Amino acid sequence: MRVRFWGTRGSIPVVPTSAAIQRKLVAALVKGAGRALDTPDKARAFVEQELDFAVSHTFGGNSSCVEIETGTGEYVLCDMGSGARPFAVAALARHGPGRPQTYHVLISHPHWDHIMGFPFFLPAYIPGNVVRIYGGHATLEEAFRRQHGPPSFPVEFGQLGATIEFVPLVPGQPNDVAGLTVTPKLQRHGGDSYGYRIERAGKTLVYSTDSEHKLDDESAVVAFAAFFREADLVIFDAQYSLADAMSVKEDWGHSSNIVGVELCQMARAKHLCLYHHEPMLDDEQLAALLGETRRFEEITRGDHRIEVSVAYDGMELTL
């Protein structure tokens, strides 16, 4: 199973500011001062091997969208935030618009940052394609339809050329989606959200975003640890610090890096990937979040080590 992140930001898309890009350039030039970086190959090697990620890259700013390669020729996405737009461009570039495809989309919940990419999802405009949208909300189709047409968008939903289907899912019930076994779980979020445990050929991915863990009910903690159990990868909403999640942002529907580590420790999961980043955090702050979370995992580790990463737009992981 291969996982590719197209959008990793929470709440609203963001872009690096010109000032942030200038800071990166200044940092890179200072670090490279006096070096013979006079060819593209030398410069690229320097950038890749000697600069910190937050200097040489950006974590990116598209809202939630993760692709799971199934090996079946059909596409599977988790959420359709603004990251669905670059995904669609890449998918069409891969096989061209003339070959009909099937796109399966698991929606965590229909808040705007998780569906805003659909009006710009080019395959939905191409006759012959099938876009099958799965989720646990009764209002899912309504949420997609009302993004289209005046006064919000120039194209009516009914004008989309592809066959678009909505498939209701029930928490706890496994479903076959393009050869993957997908089991939803109800999560605490305004208007509810659903996490997905996705399994194939002995590998397990958990996609759990927009999920608040209030820690006031031990049975809920145990249930999430069971949902995450021995997962190869847990993609986890870590938008807030624990202190914020428990105080000024309590009941805002999001979680923290600390709770992500603890749940993965209880579940003996292998890899925790922090996701749905707070829009206020810049690249330096997200890099610091990664360092702090790795340190927290280290100082609270028992006999089970968890790999920790911070998702970025363009990141690829193989399970």
Add this chain to the structure above:
Amino acid sequence: MKLTPRRFADTIVLSVSGRVDHATAEAFKEALLGQLGTCATDQDRVVLDMSGVDYIASVGLRALMLASRQAKAQGGVLVTAALQPLVREVFEIAHFTLIFKTFPSVRDAVAEVSSAGLAAFEAAGAR
């Protein structure tokens, strides 16, 4: 997990010992909140002596958050002191240092919250 109170004039030092994890956090929360009745305007100050805590999980931090909320609602003062280095790191990573005033030692904390408390603390030869 144990919570042991000591009074120094208008200052109560609550010494916590052991692990505050998923198994003990509920008892910790109940014991802690139960000690905060007089942590209020013109009444007692409370110093939480964390020197005996070698591990605190998120549920334990939640208990501290609830305690902080209760103390603030009553107009009281609640601070933490003598965090072991790893617990101090957990506080920092969780951004709890933005919620709680923390002091290197219990004496430093008592000195900050009450001069009468400090006099009683030193007269007792406490640590």
